[in-house]
Amino acid sequence: MATLDLPPARRAVYACDPAASRGRLFPEHASPTRTEFQRDRDRIIHSTAFRRLAHKTQVFVPLDGDHFRTRLTHTIEVGQIARALARALALDEDLAEAVALAHDLGHPPFGHAGERALQRCMADHGGFDHNAQALRVVTLLERRYARYDGLDLTFETLEGVVKHNGPLAGPKAARVLPAYVREFDAQFPLGLDTFASAEAQAAAIADDIAYDAHDIDDGLRAGLFTLEDIAAAPFIGVMLDEIAAVYGAIEETRIIHELVRRVITRFVEDVIVQSKKRLALTAPQSAEDVRRAGVAMVAFSPPMAEADRSIKAFLFPRMYRHEKIVGVWTRAEEVISRLFPVYLADPGLMSAEWAELARAEQGRARHVADYIAGMTDRFALGEYRRLFGETVALG
Template identity: 70%
Template sequence: MAVRRPLAAYASDALRSRGRLYPEPPSPTRSEFQRDRDRVIHSTAFRRLAHKTQVFVPLDGDHFRTRLTHTIEVGQIARALARALRVDEDLAEAVALAHDLGHTPFGHAGEGALEACMAPYGGFDHNAQALRVVTLLERRYARYDGLDLTWETLEGIVKHNGPLLGRENASASHPLPHNRRLSPYIAQFDAIFPLDLATFASVEAQAAAQADDIAYIGHDIDDGLRAELFSLDDIAQTHFIASVLTHIRDEHPGLERPRVIHELARRVITGFVEDAIGESLRRLARVAPASADDARRAGENLVGLSPPMVEAERDIKSFLFANMYRHAKILGVWERARDAISRLFPAFFENPELMPAEWAAQAVALEGADRAVAVADYIAGMTDRYALGEVKRMFGG
């Protein structure tokens, strides 16, 4: 039985949080990071994830992942990583549960369509949109808009892919992308509540980001096989998967296909999680950060995979891109999804009164980029079925 050990020196301390934009008295029953997690779970945006596509619009049946089931799986893996690394599990889970709140309907297809619509107006980024959701668009509390999350959770949401400013913290093995643009909203919010955009995020947030990668690799293999977009023999072309399948077949000869699929997904996730724990502990021992801020200033991700598993991850992602995301059956569905977003955006932009009253009242008074952002907020918050309902309402068919 695993025993919970004291937190490491580099862990975030809920008692020493950098606080909230709107200060509140402490809770007598929950830590600050537990409150963040609970606020995310009880938000409207979190509930909507149940009806948003993960990678593809469900093809047959109800057993494919949605944004919500993906998010729950990420949260579970993030907690496992955080516990092994002796950092705050509640912060890791809060970041994990909030990381996809800014995603559009229709998965990657919808995001690509909204990005194209917003290109003349400053662009669209789901991490920045998640920040908008938790700091502006959730309107539940009497004193403020948003969820008033702690600095540490907001930092984790914004820096999901690493630092957003500067190159002084980039190393040769972890360079910052040249084409990363700072979202206007992140810049505006950072001017009010600085999030140290030039540093890496906390170890907890890095664990959540790594959990995201591990979760979607595991469940995309599972969903792709169950949807019969590719076969077990097809995916065995990748060395790591072939090795896992060999072990399963040696241990369980004649095992029926559904159980093989589940065993494969389970063992893939376990393999990546265990490797991430071992590699991250090695990095932390090498860097030896004496505080959470030391970890942020390390100049590299302290949570990650070993070189062999990075290669395995690359091979699996390449396979999934070619055989799942580019599958003709998927592309046809994605095209219809892109068409829906591409029709809704200009219609609402030109005639904002077509939106519900509370949205229309705001957008009618705006022009140019400000109106475009308001329309994007409305569309990004839609579920798949609501978006399709809007298309039917406005265009028929």
């Protein structure tokens, strides 16, 4: 059967070419209708872990209202921005989207609160890292295919999942290498000492853009801060002045929507201009040249990087450390912290499939962490109620 070969008319020499993929851990026949990266994207979308994102917290638990973002809506937004960047930079849009859609698959319930709780629970058992967990999900925990565990994604998508934020080994490494990443790399080398592809870099910076814009939106809607408050961030203040100059006195909801739209647009346009400058200066002739460039090719300009920092500096105390959010997160951490030792002591309290996996002492803690990390918020709350006879009110 012939390999599908429909390269974009403008694919750059430094873009990843699906027809030249480094392949999969378990080789497969080529699809007659889809490129390798399109297949990756589709496998991610159809996975159980992807569906569960609909009921996992981004910042606000769903009990706070139906209009706040979940992991799924955030992920879809990141995918849209990643595709826009990839298109402008002549990259492979499907690969950028695949990495974006997979980047949060390893997050446990209750957002960063759940991750902190699992990190404490796993401190003596190899630790917990959501990026490493995402790799476990797509290479081990999804059980959809007859021949293998995982989704059997291409090298290019897997390296993007693991190192979209930069190298994980060598002088550029920003964190200690999680055990599972090291183990999988020994079986299927991912080039941990280099940067990921430009497509993965586009997905990573799309995540930053989405976080900034949409946390502003959710924070304003939740009443954690006001437009007057956030105008103190210079980048935001300038745009609010622009909106007032063009539209005058309009209702606050429209101002918020216009602000969010402008934040995304300014960041995306800046990344495109700055990335084109870096690519022109470095002149990579292949995707491998991008990986070995020593610096990210897809990036903010210095002024916009400062704007990004100023937004995060505003949001940290006003949103992520707001007493309302901290109170919810504290209760959410308690749910995870109490579930873990109970399952560890008696794996039979987990579902039958997971109980069987965790019966052996060796590796039990990791199986328990996998089980909890896969839970949705509401399932975790239901398990807490079942095991402890208590209802936790998070909202």
